[in-house]
Amino acid sequence: MKLTGAQILIKTLKAEGVDTIFGYPGGSVLDIYDELYRSDINHILVRHEQGAAHAADGYARTSGKVGVCLVTSGPGATNTVTGIATAYADSIPMVILTGQVPTPFIGSDAFQEADIMGITRPCTKHNFLVRKIEDLSKTIREAFSIARSGRPGPVLVDLPKDVIQAQLEEDKTIAAKPKSEDGGKSPDREALKQALEMIVKSKKPVILTGGGIILGNASEDLQKFVKKVKVPVASTLMGIGGFPGTDPLWLGMTGMHGTYYANMAISNCDLLITLGTRFSDRITGKIANFASKANLIQIDIDAASINKNVLVDIPIESDCKTALVHLNKLLDENGFAIPGEEREKWIDQLGQWKAHAPLSYCNSEKIKPQCVIETLYNLTEGEAIITTEVGQNQMWAAQFYHFDHPNTFLSPGGLGTMGYGLPAAIGAQIAFPEKTVVDIAGDGSIQMNIQELATAVNYKLPVKIVILYNGYLGMLRKWQELFYGKRYSHSYIRNSPDFVKLAEAYGALGLRATRPEEIEPTLKKGLESPLPAVMDFHVEPEENVFPMVKPGTPLVETIINSEELR
Amino acid sequence: MGEKDRTLTLLVDNKPDVLARIAGTFSGRGFNIENISANITLNPDITKIIIVTTGDRATVTKIRNQIKKIVDVRNVSYLKTKKSVQREMILAKINFTEDNREKILAAIEEMECRVVNQEADAFIVEATGKKDEIDRILLHFQSLGMEDFTRSGKIAL
Numbered sequence A: 001m002k003l004t005g006a007q008i009l010i011k012t013l014k015a016e017g018v019d020t021i022f023g024y025p026g027g028s029v030l031d032i033y034d035e036l037y038r039s040d041i042n043h044i045l046v047r048h049e050q051g052a053a054h055a056a057d058g059y060a061r062t063s064g065k066v067g068v069c070l071v072t073s074g075p076g077a078t079n080t081v082t083g084i085a086t087a088y089a090d091s092i093p094m095v096i097l098t099g100q101v102p103t104p105f106i107g108s109d110a111f112q113e114a115d116i117m118g119i120t121r122p123c124t125k126h127n128f129l130v131r132k133i134e135d136l137s138k139t140i141r142e143a144f145s146i147a148r149s150g151r152p153g154p155v156l157v158d159l160p161k162d163v164i165q166a167q168l169e170e171d172k173t174i175a176a177k178p179k180s181e182d183g184g185k186s187p188d189r190e191a192l193k194q195a196l197e198m199i200v201k202s203k204k205p206v207i208l209t210g211g212g213i214i215l216g217n218a219s220e221d222l223q224k225f226v227k228k229v230k231v232p233v234a235s236t237l238m239g240i241g242g243f244p245g246t247d248p249l250w251l252g253m254t255g256m257h258g259t260y261y262a263n264m265a266i267s268n269c270d271l272l273i274t275l276g277t278r279f280s281d282r283i284t285g286k287i288a289n290f291a292s293k294a295n296l297i298q299i300d301i302d303a304a305s306i307n308k309n310v311l312v313d314i315p316i317e318s319d320c321k322t323a324l325v326h327l328n329k330l331l332d333e334n335g336f337a338i339p340g341e342e343r344e345k346w347i348d349q350l351g352q353w354k355a356h357a358p359l360s361y362c363n364s365e366k367i368k369p370q371c372v373i374e375t376l377y378n379l380t381e382g383e384a385i386i387t388t389e390v391g392q393n394q395m396w397a398a399q400f401y402h403f404d405h406p407n408t409f410l411s412p413g414g415l416g417t418m419g420y421g422l423p424a425a426i427g428a429q430i431a432f433p434e435k436t437v438v439d440i441a442g443d444g445s446i447q448m449n450i451q452e453l454a455t456a457v458n459y460k461l462p463v464k465i466v467i468l469y470n471g472y473l474g475m476l477r478k479w480q481e482l483f484y485g486k487r488y489s490h491s492y493i494r495n496s497p498d499f500v501k502l503a504e505a506y507g508a509l510g511l512r513a514t515r516p517e518e519i520e521p522t523l524k525k526g527l528e529s530p531l532p533a534v535m536d537f538h539v540e541p542e543e544n545v546f547p548m549v550k551p552g553t554p555l556v557e558t559i560i561n562s563e564e565l566r
Numbered sequence B: 001m002g003e004k005d006r007t008l009t010l011l012v013d014n015k016p017d018v019l020a021r022i023a024g025t026f027s028g029r030g031f032n033i034e035n036i037s038a039n040i041t042l043n044p045d046i047t048k049i050i051i052v053t054t055g056d057r058a059t060v061t062k063i064r065n066q067i068k069k070i071v072d073v074r075n076v077s078y079l080k081t082k083k084s085v086q087r088e089m090i091l092a093k094i095n096f097t098e099d100n101r102e103k104i105l106a107a108i109e110e111m112e113c114r115v116v117n118q119e120a121d122a123f124i125v126e127a128t129g130k131k132d133e134i135d136r137i138l139l140h141f142q143s144l145g146m147e148d149f150t151r152s153g154k155i156a157l
Ligand SMILES: Cc1ncc(C[n+]2csc(CCOP(=O)(O)OP(=O)(O)O)c2C)c(N)n1
Pocket: A389, A390, A391, A392, A393, A394, A416, A417, A418, A419, A441, A442, A443, A444, A445, A446, A468, A470, A472, A473, A474, A475, A476
């Protein structure tokens, strides 16, 4: 018997264990959709292909599986690009299947032809154009393998219509999994030993975690390690959730909007151990002063990320989990003594910095965005999956919701993509139907993919959207306030829709709160609803995120609050 | 160590877009390609690409690490100048008149270059050599009134 390309595709996806696809149909993928009609794969129809890509991303970040999306050629494919670039920046495993015009038409400017291979080459880990049906199954297998192995990332497979319609004898069709999936490279034992010696000897050590701690599934091993060596932990935005936010050794986020004490810790430590971070400019502040008193140990799965932005003393090429398992084992085998008194002094010092400038805000007659998030944290007992948009909303979410578990904080850290949060929440909710999933949004960002409310309503996904409505593109307004003489050039967003009515128009629950005492009842009502709920909080319009490090200045110059700027 | 030319040898899968991936990695990350040559190897599935880039050692290590990540790139090695043979080639067109024909021919011979074609009023001359030799030859040809030339990328072994 013969199988069509479409049948081979679906069979291979099933063999890969794919149970959910986020997609949107079009002419060049009609054959695949016809096959899906007969398949038990769960296809989620979004309302915009960017939404499909972000939803697949949210699905991947929460479940740890490869997220899959399927779109048509031309505009369908180009609409996914922002979602792909977002996943690429954050190393999220995804496979994007795009329709393509038939192979004889490629290059002829055919209807709905786009060179999606060329367009996505710099924002995918790899991409494939399948030219013959014989290569189809094998290519799909490889795509999944590449997406999840090593430093993960999105992989695009371009599927010309004639390949999808062609036929092939069944016995030749479904390829086996590629043999070698490069897992973690075995870390250099000598380097690990050396690292451990430094850690044990260090008087003022700090651990800095990045997204690699979560992608590498290393959270438990990190906790074991920290228990033994008693080193405080700071994190990048992407590493949040990798170490419990309620642990006494947790310093919080570091960098541009990091806590004062995390930034002081990094600036004053004598040893910095980094796990799965690439030292982005948002983290280091002025790079010459970054951890300038410290020896650096960098553990990263990607050799190209080591010594890229910051030169380190001990580079260790390894995934975080393998490295930590080895370190824990070495500690158990060899025994060790940490310099008790010195270490206590350091932890004491950190406590003093924390007491000097804890994360805080002042209540007023208007709703404070931070208070909304704190209340949300309390009501959900810290157990919700939180997605964010971009802007101040994102930073407040990172600061005031205390994440105890990995894969529960989904934020487009690398690319900073407004419009990420809602579709990502949909993907997360599909992966975890029983969990509370909340998109913390700004009034600007939410309008970038608001159409996905229809998707949530359609699939009865009870995602919650908390809009911190300040009437501004707040993050930009803040920069204009502080650095551009309060010239609010195009950051005031007039005439946003009535979000309550909008929610209702979509068939979701719409709620609004304008006074502090309404925060809790509004959140309660929204969280309890079986429907998707939009909660519109009219917050203090000119509330600013602090602490903050001005670009180009060192972390020690962290500005704690607006008073300091006057 | 300061900026200088450095040569990388890549073994890559013989696929249509592999050059675009490599070139894109260079341009996207702000690295420089001084010259590039690509050609077959004994294995038809594999292409050998030789790239000359500039930068200090650390930069070239960064380039190498990034290039290694390209799925179709099987191997990247750094070519040590001292241990390898490196050649470039030029074809140059030099015009002559009855008056200076002999003088030009003598000069070509002196430089150990070869006339590969002779037209009514011009020679096509072939020369191979190391980069600095070729640079010198070109200067000399210019002084002889060279009209045009093409220069290959570097090949090395
Ligand atoms: C797609 C996209 N366009 C533009 C930006 C630049 N940008 C960063 S934050 C921001 C403002 C976001 O406004 P809002 O969602 O209301 O969040 P707020 O800062 O007010 O909480 C903008 C425009 C971006 N990050 N992403």
